[in-house]
Every structure is written in structure tokens, then in C-alpha cells.
Amino acid sequence: MKEYLKNTWLGIYTVLVGMKITFKHLFTPAVTIQYPEVKLKLPERERNRLYVNIDDCIGCDQCSRACPVSCIDIETVKSIPGEDLGTTSNGKKKAFWVTNFTIDFAKCCYCQLCVFPCPTECIYMTDVFEFSTYERNDLVYQFSNLTKEEAEQKKINFANFQAEKEKQKAAAATAPKTENPSQPNTN
Amino acid sequence: MNYYDILFYLFAIITLVSAGFVVTTRNVIYSAFFLLFTFFGVAGIYVLLAADFIAVVQIMVYVGGILILLLFGVMLTNKITNVDIRTGTGNLLPASIAVGLLMGALVSVMIYTGWKVQPGEVPDTSIKQLGALLITDYLLIFELLGILLLIALIGAASIARRDKE
Amino acid sequence: MYQYFYELTGSVIISTLITAVFPLVNVLLVALLGVYLERKVSAWMQDRVGPNRAGPFGLFQTVADFIKMLQKEDATALDIDKKLYNIAPVLVFAGSFAVYAVIPFSSKLIGSEIEVGLFYALAVSSFVVAGILMAGWSSNNKYSLLGAMRSAAQIVSYEIPTALVVLAMVMFLGTLSLSKISEMQTAYFWNWNILGGAEFGLVKFLLIPFMVVGFVIIFISTLAEVNRTPFDIPEAESELVAGYFTEYCGMKWAMFMLSEYGNMFAVSAIVSILFFGGYQSPFGYLGNTLGIEWLIPYEQAFWFILKGWFFIFVQMWLRWTLPRLRVDQLMTVCWKYLIPYAFVNLIIIGIITLL
Numbered sequence: 001m002k003e004y005l006k007n008t009w010l011g012i013y014t015v016l017v018g019m020k021i022t023f024k025h026l027f028t029p030a031v032t033i034q035y036p037e038v039k040l041k042l043p044e045r046e047r048n049r050l051y052v053n054i055d056d057c058i059g060c061d062q063c064s065r066a067c068p069v070s071c072i073d074i075e076t077v078k079s080i081p082g083e084d085l086g087t088t089s090n091g092k093k094k095a096f097w098v099t100n101f102t103i104d105f106a107k108c109c110y111c112q113l114c115v116f117p118c119p120t121e122c123i124y125m126t127d128v129f130e131f132s133t134y135e136r137n138d139l140v141y142q143f144s145n146l147t148k149e150e151a152e153q154k155k156i157n158f159a160n161f162q163a164e165k166e167k168q169k170a171a172a173a174t175a176p177k178t179e180n181p182s183q184p185n186t187n
Numbered sequence: 188m189n190y191y192d193i194l195f196y197l198f199a200i201i202t203l204v205s206a207g208f209v210v211t212t213r214n215v216i217y218s219a220f221f222l223l224f225t226f227f228g229v230a231g232i233y234v235l236l237a238a239d240f241i242a243v244v245q246i247m248v249y250v251g252g253i254l255i256l257l258l259f260g261v262m263l264t265n266k267i268t269n270v271d272i273r274t275g276t277g278n279l280l281p282a283s284i285a286v287g288l289l290m291g292a293l294v295s296v297m298i299y300t301g302w303k304v305q306p307g308e309v310p311d312t313s314i315k316q317l318g319a320l321l322i323t324d325y326l327l328i329f330e331l332l333g334i335l336l337l338i339a340l341i342g343a344a345s346i347a348r349r350d351k352e
Numbered sequence: 353m354y355q356y357f358y359e360l361t362g363s364v365i366i367s368t369l370i371t372a373v374f375p376l377v378n379v380l381l382v383a384l385l386g387v388y389l390e391r392k393v394s395a396w397m398q399d400r401v402g403p404n405r406a407g408p409f410g411l412f413q414t415v416a417d418f419i420k421m422l423q424k425e426d427a428t429a430l431d432i433d434k435k436l437y438n439i440a441p442v443l444v445f446a447g448s449f450a451v452y453a454v455i456p457f458s459s460k461l462i463g464s465e466i467e468v469g470l471f472y473a474l475a476v477s478s479f480v481v482a483g484i485l486m487a488g489w490s491s492n493n494k495y496s497l498l499g500a501m502r503s504a505a506q507i508v509s510y511e512i513p514t515a516l517v518v519l520a521m522v523m524f525l526g527t528l529s530l531s532k533i534s535e536m537q538t539a540y541f542w543n544w545n546i547l548g549g550a551e552f553g554l555v556k557f558l559l560i561p562f563m564v565v566g567f568v569i570i571f572i573s574t575l576a577e578v579n580r581t582p583f584d585i586p587e588a589e590s591e592l593v594a595g596y597f598t599e600y601c602g603m604k605w606a607m608f609m610l611s612e613y614g615n616m617f618a619v620s621a622i623v624s625i626l627f628f629g630g631y632q633s634p635f636g637y638l639g640n641t642l643g644i645e646w647l648i649p650y651e652q653a654f655w656f657i658l659k660g661w662f663f664i665f666v667q668m669w670l671r672w673t674l675p676r677l678r679v680d681q682l683m684t685v686c687w688k689y690l691i692p693y694a695f696v697n698l699i700i701i702g703i704i705t706l707l
Contacts (some may be wrong), residue, residue, distance in 0.1 A: 008689060012568070018673040022397045030401045190364055216489060220436065223482050239468050243475045251478025251511070255504055258485050262497070314467060314528065 042171045046111045048129040050103055052143040056088040056122035057097030063114035063123050071107035072114060075100035077154045080161040099151035101143040106136055195235050202228030215261050219254065226250050240313050356460070361443055371463055375452035378657075382664070383613040387414045390668055397672045424602035429492065434598065440483050441600065441607035447479030448611040451618040456531040458631045469530040470518055473622055474511065476579065479529030480611065481507050484586075484596050487608075491599035499595025503579055503586030503656030509686045510576040510583075511635065516694035517570040518699040521626050524559075526548065530622075541634035546627040558704050567627045569694050571663075574619035576686070581671040585679055586599035590606065620663030621656070631656035 033040060042048075059076035076096035079085055085094035115124055133139060146154065205224035212218050226249040233242035321329050357367035388403065389410065400629025402412035428437065454469035456462040468470060481504050487499020524545075537544050546563050548556035576583035579595075587595030597608045624630060631652035639647030663707055677685065 008693075011689070015670075015674065019669060022669060025399055026393075026396045028399050031399050032401045034401065034404075039561075136358070181622040216433075216436075220482075220486060223479075227479075239466055240471070243468050243471045246478060247471070247475035249509070250482060251475060255478070255481055255485065255508055258489075259501070259504070262485070262489060262501070326499070 042127055042129075046127060046129075047112050047125050049105060049126050049131055050108065050114070050123060051126045052101060052103070053122040053124075054098060054101060054143050054145050056090075056120045057098050057101065057143075058088060058092055058094050058120055059098045060119060062117040062119070066117050067115045068111060068113060069107045069109055071104040071109075073099065073100065073102045073104070077151075077158050079154075080157055088122070090120055092120060097146065097151070097154045098144050099146055099154060102140050103143065104140045105131065106139040191235060195232065198228045198231035198235065200228075201225075202232065216258075217263055220256050222257070223250060223254055226254065238313055240317055372453075374457070374461065375463065376449070376609050377384075378457075379449060379452065379610065379614040379617070382617045382660075383610045384414045384418070386613040386616065386664060387609070388419070388673075389665070391467055394669045394672050397669075402461070418606070421602055421606050426602050426604070429599050431492045433490035433492065435662040436486050439602075440487035440490060441597075441611075441686070442603045443483035443486060444480050445607045445611040445614070446504050447476055447481075448614040448618060450476040450479065451622075452614075454530055455618065455621050456534050456625070456631060457656050458649040459531070459535070460530055460649040461653055465529065465531050468528050470522065470528045470533070470626075473530070473618070474515060474518065477507070477511075477615075479703055480615070487600070488596040491596070492521070495592040495594075496596050496598045496663070499588075499592045499598070499675065500585045502592075503596055506579070506583060506586060507577050509683065510573040510690075513569050513573040513686065513690040513694045514577065516691065516698050517566045517573075518626070520694075520698040521545065523698070524705050530625050530630070534625055534632060537629040537632050538631070540636060541629065544627065544629040544632075544634075554690050555572060555704060555707055557699070558707075562704070563627065565693060565697050567691050569697065570626065571623055571666075573690060574623060575667060575670065576682070578619055578667075579616040580616065580667050581623070582674040582677050583682060584671075584676055585682060588676055616664050616667060617660050620660045620667070623663055624656070628659055630659075 059074065061074050064070075064072040064074045072085070075098075077099050079095055079097055085097070087093050110125075112125060131139075143150070202225055205221040205228065208221040209218045209225060212221065226245060230242045230245040233239075235247055357370045358364070361367055361370075374547060389414070392402040392410075394400075405414035406416045407414040416523060428434075451473045453463040454466060454472050456465075484503045484507075487501045488496040488498075488503075491497070521533075522528055525534060528538075533545075537549065541547065543549065546560075546567055548559040548563065549614050553560075579586050584591075589598070592598070597605055632652060633655045635646050639645060639651060
């Protein structure tokens with residue numbers, strides 16, 4: 001009988017204790033972070049979307065080779081003499097037209113391995129992490145600042161230059177035989 | 188024909204049709220559920236007879252108690268997940284003779300009884316009179332019923348515990 | 353209300369229908385706001401924010417959910433019992449809505465002032481049990497059937513302590529009519545039954561502890577009857593998916609939810625009528641002080657709905673406080689604790705009433 005009453009009392013009392021706790025929590029402010037409006041401060045060395053400062057890129061292809069998932073695709077064209085590509089911000093002379101520099105963020109694993117080999121520090125992590133799209137192709141980012149026509153032009157230029165050089169070489173090879181003075185190169 | 192007549196025929200149809208289905212349907216579960224509508228119709232007729240208490244008791248005891256018990260029995264004693272709960276009809280001839288005799292007796296009673304037809308004086312409620320009658324005129328029967336129920340309860344409990352020894 | 357519309361329209365059918373619309377609107381509002389409040393209360397108790405996207409403070413969340421539900425495909429399993437499967441949600445909702453016929457929202461707003469109102473309210477809930485069994489069986493799913501069985505067993509057992517407390521209150525009050533019970537507790541809150549009713553002297557003070565016990569018992573057992581946590585083993589989502597309405601979707605599922613919230617308000621209303629004065633205001637009426645007679649029924653409806661919502665809130669509060677009871681614990685609470693206490697309470701209240 002004593003135990004019975006004790007059980008009853010315990011049953012009611014413990015329920016009331018629990019109710020008191022939940023009632024207190026009714027007025028505790030929420031700990032939720034309302035994500036799209038309020039954002040947590042990102043850590044200092046966060047790894048998010050890559051960015052390539054194409055003005056500094058010398059087209060050395062080292063980042064592409066470092067990438068473990070091959071998500072960086074670089075295509076370069078040698079500049080021809082007479083074209084001045086300028087220098088990078090740390091004073092290196094640029095020698096390549098970067099005709100194509102794409103990073104596929106659908107593949108990217110955000111390992112940051114591409115950042116370290118870059119000699120000009122032109123590829124780096126930004127703090128952008130919200131870039132979902134509706135199309136998978138939209139995740140392929142093009143960083144080259146040349147338009148398609150320009151890139152084509154550069155390729156043709158280089159091909160012409162190469163052809164010219166070949167011609168010259170051929171001419172130089174045949175010159176001693178014929179001993180004809182070569183035409184001045186006007187290209 | 189006023190609203191009460193319409194309601195009466197509505198409840199009567201519900202009662203009779205569902206009672207018919209209770210008897211004829213071959214699926215025990217269906218029978219049990221049609222019984223629900225039969226009880227409901229009977230309760231409605233009680234309400235129309237100004238027997239509010241009886242109507243509510245009808246629902247409480249028959250729907251809330253007996254029907255639920257019945258459903259439990261049917262659902263737990265058959266293969267649960269199969270719909271194959273069916274009843275057959277055997278002994279058609281003796282059964283129909285017996286039922287015919289019983290029905291004849293009932294109908295003759297119905298026809299030859301001199302019904303006391305009173306002008307409709309609907310009492311506001313029937314609880315007070317019912318309570319008074321139970322405690323005065325029918326006290327003995329009331330008490331005996333109580334004892335009977337108690338015996339049934341104890342008997343059920345003892346049967347349920349028997350195999351423990 | 354019925355009388356008023358009967359005089360206005362002169363038709364029995366139209367006035368009945370209009371009278372029936374009000375509780376229906378109430379049930380819909382309870383479901384609409386109840387789901388919202390449930391989510392908000394649970395969020396606040398767990399230090400979260402809760403729905404806050406749709407509309408101001410997320411108020412239109414349930415409306416959005418409802419529109420979503422309307423658009424849903426009515427997917428049904430293959431081997432279900434089509435007829436019973438379709439009838440069951442209607443039966444469950446009809447059972448829970450039928451209770452509203454006798455609930456007095458105010459002194460003017462009551463469907464039917466039948467003398468056996470309290471008893472009727474207890475009785476029609478058995479349709480809900482039948483409907484639940486029907487839903488569980490016709491779904492042809494073991495989880496549904498188990499949930500239905502548990503639900504029926506639970507409701508049937510917890511009807512006993514409810515009935516015993518109601519019996520005690522009927523002995524004390526001498527009537528089964530809900531509107532008469534409400535009228536008896538008029539004027540101020542010390543006339544409420546939980547504080548000994550409209551009596552004075554020693555009897556009143558003797559009654560208070562037993563009334564409190566009665567209130568606790570009936571509150572616990574009605575909580576079990578509407579399958580709310582901690583008594584929610586019929587729809588224990590971690591064991592039985594969703595219990596008896598696992599196989600339902602779209603609007604049929606919504607009918608079950610509607611009846612659940614309708615039931616919640618109905619039992620809250622019955623508890624508040626029995627112990628907390630029903631539609632009576634605790635501090636007297638503004639209409640009386642200002643001399644505006646027509647204001648009083650509106651005030652009464654306001655207090656009634658406020659009390660109903662308060663008990664719904666307590667139900668939610670308990671839901672987010674307590675874990676689910678095991679089935680043997682459930683039966684222990686009912687048969688070993690509530691019923692003996694209810695019996696003793698019944699006898700004591702009877703004796704005190706005789707004094």
C-alpha cells in the first residue's frame with residue numbers, strides 16, 4: 001500500500017518536474033540560425049569555390065596537374081613575338097594566351113591542392129559556397145577572358161607563325177643550295 | 188408525412204438493409220461492420236421514440252462494447268492479413284423451418300396483441316423515471332443482473348489465468 | 353441559436369444545417385490552428401523557431417499544407433478492402449464531429465440540449481473506435497492492424513476511468529445535461545466544480561481535493577482516448593509508421609487528422625465543462641456591467657473557446673514533455689492506478705454530496 005501511494009506520488013511529481021522544464025524552455029530563445037538571412041561566420045581558412053585571377057595567370061598548367069579529380073581544364077596558346085602580354089602582379093612575364101580555363105565545380109572536391117603550386121598565386125579559394133544551379137553544365141566555370149573569336153584568332157595567329165617559321169626553316173635549309181637571298185619577312 | 192416520418196423510414200431502412208447484409212454476407216468482417224449500422228439505426232429509432240437514454244446506451248454498450256469485442260474476436264482468431272474470413276451455410280432446411288416458425292410466432296404476437304396506444308405526450312427525459320424504476324420496482328432483477336455480471340467477470344478472469352498453475 | 357434561426361427562416365432543415373455549421377467551422381479552425389500551434393509549441397519547447405516561412409510567423413503553413421494535400425494523388429495499396437477503406441475516415445470523422453452536437457459553446461450556441469448530453473458524448477466516441485478498427489483492418493497492413501488493435505484496446509480501457517469520474521460528477525451535480533452543468537457554475541471562478549461547485553460552507557472545502565483528483569484522472573484518461581502522447585502507442589511512429597492510417601494519403605489522411613484535432617477540442621471542452629465552468633467567465637461579464645445584454649453569449653463563446661484552447665495547449669505541453677508509455681505501462685496506469693483512484697473518488701464524492 002505504501003509503495004502504491006509512493007508510485008502514484010512519483011508518477012505525478014515526475015510529470016510535473018518534466019512539465020516545469022519544458023515550460024521554462026518555452027521562453028528560452030531559439031538557438032536556430034535562420035540560414036539564408038543569418039549566416040555563421042566562416043572559419044579563416046575555409047575552402048569554398050575557387051577563383052582564378054586570369055590577369056595573373058601565366059598558363060603554366062600546374063594547378064591542372066595537381067588536381068586529383070581533373071576538374072581544371074586549361075588550354076594555352078603560345079604568344080608570337082611582337083605581342084606584349086604584360087606581366088603578372090609579381091613581375092613575371094606572361095608567355096601564353098590562356099584560351100580556355102574551365103573549372104568544373106561539380107567535380108571539384110575542394111581540396112585546395114591546386115592553390116599551392118601556383119607560381120603567381122592567381123588561383124585561390126573564395127568565401128562563396130552557395131552556387132547551386134539547375135543545370136549541371138552551369139557548374140563549369142570559364143575563367144579565360146578571351147572571347148571565342150579572340151581565342152580562335154590567337155590559335156590561327158600562332159599556327160600562321162608556326163607555318164611561317166617552318167617555311168623559314170625550310171627556306172634556310174634550302175638557301176645554301178640555291179644561294180638565293182630570302183625575301184624579307186613582312187608577316 | 189413530416190420530418191419525423193422521413194427520419195423514421197430512413198432509420199428503418201438503414202436497420203433492415205444492414206441487418207439483411209449481416210445475415211447474407213459471407214464475410215464475417217463485413218457482417219460485423221454491418222452490425223454497426225444496424226445498431227446505429229436502432230438507436231435512431233429509440234431517439235424517435237423519445238427514449239434518449241436507451242438510445243445512448245444502445246450505442247455505448249452495443250457499438251462501444253459488444254461490436255468492438257466481436258471485431259477483436261474475428262480479427263484475432265482468423266488469419267490476420269487474409270481477407271478469407273468467410274462463413275458457409277449448412278443445414279438450410281431445418282434452419283429455415285425453425286426461423287419460419289419463430290417469425291410466425293412473432294408476427295402473430297404483433298398482430299393479436301392489443302397495443303396500448305397513448306396520445307403522444309413526450310417526456311422531456313426518461314432518465315429520472317428509469318432510475319426510479321430500477322431502484323424500486325425492478326430492484327431485485329437489477330441486483331441479480333449485477334451479480335450475474337460479476338460472476339461472468341470472475342469466471343472470465345479465472346479462465347484466463349488457469350494455465351498458469 | 354436553433355430557435356433563432358428557426359424563427360428567422362421557418363424551416364427545420366435550414367436552421368438545423370446552420371446550427372451544425374458553427375461546430376464544423378470550429379473543428380476546421382481547431383485543426384488548422386492546432387497543427388500550427390502544435391508545431392510552434394514543439395519548436396519553442398525544443399528551443400527551435402518552428403514554421404515561419406509561409407505568411408507572417410508562418411501562420412499560413414497549415415493552409416499551404418492543406419493545399420498540398422488537396423493536390424495529392426490518391427494512392428492506394430493493391431490488396432486493400434476498397435469499401436471499408438473508403439468508409440473508415442468518414443466514420444471516424446463523423447464519430448468525432450457528432451460529439452459537438454451537445455457541446456454548449458455559450459448559453460445560446462448549442463446544437464441540441466438533450467438531457468443525456470454527457471453520456472451521449474461518451475457514447476458516440478465508440479464510432480471512432482469502430483472506424484479506427486475498420487481503417488486498420490481494411491488497409492491490409494500489419495502496422496495498420498496493430499495500430500488499430502492498440503487504439504481500440506486503449507480507448508475501451510480508458511473509457512472506464514472516464515466513465516467513473518463522470519459518474520461521480522453526475523452524482524454531485526444531479527444532471528447529465530452539459531448546458532445545465534455549465535449553468536450551475538455561473539458567476540465567478542470559485543463556483544467552478546474544481547473549487548467545489550456553487551456550494552458554500554464546509555462541503556465546498558471538503559470537495560476541492562477530490563475534485564482535483566477527479567480532474568486529473570479524467571484529463572489523463574481523455575488524453576488516452578484521443579491517442580495523444582504519452583498514450584500514442586496506436587500511432588507510434590517509431591514502431592508502427594503511422595498506426596492505423598499508415599496506408600492513407602491525401603484527403604483521406606486529412607480526415608483522420610481533422611478528427612484527431614476535433615477530438616482534442618471535444619475532450620478539452622468536456623473537461624472544461626465538467627470542472628472549469630464551461631462557457632462561464634471567471635470574472636463576471638462585461639455585458640452585465642455595461643448593461644448590454646446581447647454581448648453576453650459572445651463573451652461566453654470567447655471564454656469557452658479560450659478554455660478549450662488552454663487544454664489543447666496542455667495536451668501539447670504534455671506531448672513534448674513525456675516519452676511514450678509501453679503497452680504494459682499503459683494498462684498498469686489504467687487498471688491499477690486510475691480505476692482504483694476513480695472508484696475511491698466516486699465513493700468519497702458520493703458521501704460528501706450526501707452530507
